[in-house]
Amino acid sequence: MKKPRVCIMKTDGINCDEETYYAFVKAGAECRIVHVNQLRKGEEKLASYQILALPGGFSYGDDVHSGKILAVELTSFLKDQLKEFVNAGKLIIGICNGFQVLVRTGLLPEQNLDCIKTTLMVNDSGHFECRWVNLLVEHNHCVFTKGLEGTVISVQVAHGEGKFYTDPATLQEIENRGQVVFRYAGTDGRPTVLYPYNPNGSLNAIAGICDSTGRIMGMMPHPERYVEKTQHPNWRRLPGNTLPHGMAIFKNAVEYALQL
Numbered sequence: 001m002k003k004p005r006v007c008i009m010k011t012d013g014i015n016c017d018e019e020t021y022y023a024f025v026k027a028g029a030e031c032r033i034v035h036v037n038q039l040r041k042g043e044e045k046l047a048s049y050q051i052l053a054l055p056g057g058f059s060y061g062d063d064v065h066s067g068k069i070l071a072v073e074l075t076s077f078l079k080d081q082l083k084e085f086v087n088a089g090k091l092i093i094g095i096c097n098g099f100q101v102l103v104r105t106g107l108l109p110e111q112n113l114d115c116i117k118t119t120l121m122v123n124d125s126g127h128f129e130c131r132w133v134n135l136l137v138e139h140n141h142c143v144f145t146k147g148l149e150g151t152v153i154s155v156q157v158a159h160g161e162g163k164f165y166t167d168p169a170t171l172q173e174i175e176n177r178g179q180v181v182f183r184y185a186g187t188d189g190r191p192t193v194l195y196p197y198n199p200n201g202s203l204n205a206i207a208g209i210c211d212s213t214g215r216i217m218g219m220m221p222h223p224e225r226y227v228e229k230t231q232h233p234n235w236r237r238l239p240g241n242t243l244p245h246g247m248a249i250f251k252n253a254v255e256y257a258l259q260l
């Protein structure tokens with residue numbers, strides 16, 4: 001069977017590309033790590049892929065603002081290719097720094113490459129947060145979380161600028177359209193704005209959102225860091241049949257991309 005192709009975008013400072021590669025290969029995809037300069041020079045084309053993954057890391061050292069420079073590169077030099085990719089019904093996932101890039105391009109929340117409506121700002125704690133958190137998966141139309149809706153999953157966060165923030169009207173729009181995919185949850189599985197369960201002070205406990213088609217998704221936590229059972233610190237105490245929680249996200253993407 002033909003495997004969907006994933007373009008894992010790389011540039012200076014990105015450091016989760018190999019883990020993302022591993023997760024997508026495990027989910028059944030064929031992956032290539034593509035430097036943004038290869039796309040800029042025309043050596044690679046987004047059109048030859050079905051999934052675009054923007055991995056975590058510190059692109060350009062988080063200079064100016066995390067994800068900003070890569071976002072400007074994408075909107076300045078690859079705008080037409082990105083539009084074509086999105087209009088073809090393909091999938092985009094942004095993880096952590098990738099989510100920061102997606103909001104700064106305007107692809108999230110609403111596929112509008114000329115309008116930035118949301119941001120990810122410095123954590124309320126004022127420092128980098130690197131640990132496991134619980135996420136409640138919302139019931140919505142997101143392609144990546146099919147079958148996970150209503151469950152609470154464990155994943156890692158590792159960021160300094162992860163506080164989801166926007167103006168009240170946009171927040172309301174995102175909520176009304178059901179674009180919230182993940183919320184930070186307490187030990188009872190309910191969304192919370194309280195630290196440390198909500199690691200950054202995100203509005204409405206938002207940890208990830210998608211666009212209105214459900215095909216573009218960004219999240220601050222790292223699902224690619226929980227695709228093997230033994231990556232969980234408590235794995236010996238988990239029921240034997242527990243699937244690593246991050247895996248479903250990559251499997252859903254690959255399954256959807258098979259039809260493209």
Ligand SMILES: NC(=O)CC[C@H](N)C(=O)O
Nearest residue numbers: 056057096097159160161
């Ligand atoms: N792990 C990451 O992607 C880091 C995200 C980002 N550069 C931050 O610290 O906010």
